[in-house]
Amino acid sequence: MPEIMVFAATGRTTEQKRGLARDLTDAMVKNFGVPAESVTVQIIESPKDSKAKGGILFCDR
Numbered sequence: 001m002p003e004i005m006v007f008a009a010t011g012r013t014t015e016q017k018r019g020l021a022r023d024l025t026d027a028m029v030k031n032f033g034v035p036a037e038s039v040t041v042q043i044i045e046s047p048k049d050s051k052a053k054g055g056i057l058f059c060d061r
Helices: 014-032
Strands: 003-009 040-046
16 A cells, blocks of 8 residues: 655645646556555645745745
């Protein structure tokens, strides 16, 4: 039962997340040879004022 965890700043639409989950699941099926029903994708979102890159908060970019 493979599980994929994606960490991202908030701001993506539900449709974008659906597409990502679908594409990641397809990649696991293709490359790991597992059934799609066994793949779990978890998207973990952080508020943009709680995530930084290069010392700059995402909300300040």
